Amino acid sequence: MPSLLDNIIWSCLSGAHAKFASGTADARRYAPGFSPIVAFPDPERPNFAALRAFCEPGEHFYCDGWSGAAPEGWRIEAESTMFRMVWDAPVPLVDEAGDAIALRPEHAQQAFDLAMLTRPGPFGLRTPELGEYFGYFDNGRLVAMAGERMAADGLREISGVCTHPDFQGKGLARSLMSKLVMRQLQRGETPFLHVMSANANAHALYLRMGFKDYKETVVRVVAPY
Structure with a gap:
């Protein structure tokens, strides 16, 4: 049975911490000054185009659950794995x-x-x-x-x-x-x-x-x- 933990960052940024975040129904991030983390309703199909308007060149963001190719206008700077x-x-x-x-x-x-x-x-x-x-x-x-x-x-x-x-x-x-x-x-x-x-x-x-x-x-x- 799916759990909020499966996509906890999106659950947080679109819920309890929406007031600390910016973005759309397709992509959200913590607002500048908070932890540089982004999330999507489907982490395996991230909509980076929807996120782009809320980001500035030079910013770096963490995201999880996604392993596809770098989308246009973005670069992957590091990749690893973590335990939740x-x-x-x-x-x-x-x-x-x-x-x-x-x-x-x-x-x-x-x-x-x-x-x-x-x-x-x-x-x-x-x-x-x-x-x-x-x-x-x-x-x-x-x-x-x-x-x-x-x-x-x-x-x-x-x-x-x-x-x-x-x-x-x-x-x-x-x-x-x-x-x-x-x-x-x-x-x-x-x-x-x-x-x-x-x-x-x-x-x-x-x-x-x-x-x-x-x-x-x-x-x-x-x-x-």
């Missing part, structure tokens, strides 16, 4: 990040800088406006964070999970993720996330935490010209 994972375990009993700080608008630049350094996935300066974000600070510097991005009918994505290289190995990101999972489940939401297939360590960690693989899908970075 969904929570499949009980509610965590303890908030492992009780001392984490809720990120506020004044932290947006630090969050963006940390994401640009560690590359957890598509991230924009306004991405933290899409949900709750929590972080750990060291002497006023954000060194680890995790938050929420996509949302659709009870599904809530955990995203932006990253740790500064100088602070890795301390379990900071894992504890932030566990906090978000607990909060989402307590709200009656089902957590899900994305992880690149090549990131075997992160994939194994998420499996141990209680996520399970839903599907593996092609992911591409595309750009208009």
Whole structure:
């Protein structure tokens, strides 16, 4: 039976996050400043022509579920695969990040800088406006964070999970993720996330935490010209 998870990005951009998006009934994108992601009602038959009017030369976008040839006026800059994972375990009993700080608008630049350094996935300066974000600070510097991005009918994505290289190995990101999972489940939401297939360590960690693989899908970075 089809699930919203099969085309979760479109479900999000045409639903709960339509106010953060632009486009048409055939193609949508997060508005500039948010995560550079695009989606189509049928990802295997993307209508890039409908999307073109909402994009500028020099922009780069992530899209998934599509493996055809580059359409006219666009180039494919990167291609890989990723796992879409969904929570499949009980509610965590303890908030492992009780001392984490809720990120506020004044932290947006630090969050963006940390994401640009560690590359957890598509991230924009306004991405933290899409949900709750929590972080750990060291002497006023954000060194680890995790938050929420996509949302659709009870599904809530955990995203932006990253740790500064100088602070890795301390379990900071894992504890932030566990906090978000607990909060989402307590709200009656089902957590899900994305992880690149090549990131075997992160994939194994998420499996141990209680996520399970839903599907593996092609992911591409595309750009208009």
